[in-house]
Amino acid sequence: MWPIDRPPKWVDRSRELATLHAGIEALRQGGGAAVWVEGEPGIGKSSLVVEALAGTSELGWDIGWGIADQLTERLPLSVMQDCLQVRLSSPDPRRAHAAGLLRSQRLGLFTNGDASASGVEVLMALTDELCAAAPTVMVIDDLQWADDASLLVWHQLAASIDQLRLLLIATCRSDPRRPEVQQVRASLARRGRALVTLGPLTEADVADLVTAMLGTPPEDTLRQLTAQAAGNPLYLRELVDSLARERAQASPIGGVSAAHEPAAGLAGCRAERPAQLRLG
Numbered sequence: 001m002w003p004i005d006r007p008p009k010w011v012d013r014s015r016e017l018a019t020l021h022a023g024i025e026a027l028r029q030g031g032g033a034a035v036w037v038e039g040e041p042g043i044g045k046s047s048l049v050v051e052a053l054a055g056t057s058e059l060g061w062d063i064g065w066g067i068a069d070q071l072t073e074r075l076p077l078s079v080m081q082d083c084l085q086v087r088l089s090s091p092d093p094r095r096a097h098a099a100g101l102l103r104s105q106r107l108g109l110f111t112n113g114d115a116s117a118s119g120v121e122v123l124m125a126l127t128d129e130l131c132a133a134a135p136t137v138m139v140i141d142d143l144q145w146a147d148d149a150s151l152l153v154w155h156q157l158a159a160s161i162d163q164l165r166l167l168l169i170a171t172c173r174s175d176p177r178r179p180e181v182q183q184v185r186a187s188l189a190r191r192g193r194a195l196v197t198l199g200p201l202t203e204a205d206v207a208d209l210v211t212a213m214l215g216t217p218p219e220d221t222l223r224q225l226t227a228q229a230a231g232n233p234l235y236l237r238e239l240v241d242s243l244a245r246e247r248a249q250a251s252p253i254g255g256v257s258a259a260h261e262p263a264a265g266l267a268g269c270r271a272e273r274p275a276q277l278r279l280g
Helices: 014-028 045-053 078-084 093-106 119-133 148-159 179-190 203-214 220-229 233-250 263-268
Strands: 033-039 062-067 136-141 166-173 194-197
Touching (some): 014 194, 033 045, 033 179, 045 166, 078 093, 078 119, 078 136, 078 148, 093 119, 119 136, 148 166, 148 179, 179 194, 203 220, 203 233, 220 233
Parallel strands (some): 033 166, 033 194, 062 136
């Protein structure tokens, strides 16, 4: 259902989850809501959204998730089409029809200046149809990489959210963004929509997460090592995994296998934080 796995262990983030749950409740009551989730790479933006949406797949809602990247920035409306599952082969005639219109537009089969034939209008109309038929959730992950046309669709949907049965969610990095992304965020703030900024995990939350990963509370040496992650959940998992691999490689062959040794042994490891960690 989701493009990323739900975190096996969740720690706090209660205030941030409450904001997303308020949007879910608004949709449950027949309304709409827009939520912008921002933070540094690896801080848990996507995981927060997955955790908040857990259980909604059983409600019969129309749920879509699109992930932007540096390549989709060059492909107009690609991330929005992914989110809305717009494909010529779609079993949903509404989506297949929209895909046909977009294909015709790309082939230049419409006359120039026909606003009704624009890709933005096609996807806006499709979203209207979907929201009229069922409560709809649209998540755009890594919005900072979205192409300008997809940004425009997101902006227009957010502007008309009070007239739609739609929960519109974006995740976005908090580092410097291109002007178009800054404008979309500023417009959302002016309208008083929900802005969620994820900060580092607290020391207590880091200890809880490490305990969940290792099966035992971290001792002082391991606490000092995991402090290098600066409260970033992705960095923390990468660091603990790196320590676990080092421990497994250092374990003697024979007797109990390294994979089954007590994870508490990691507390005695000394290792530097890897020079490069996957940001995700």
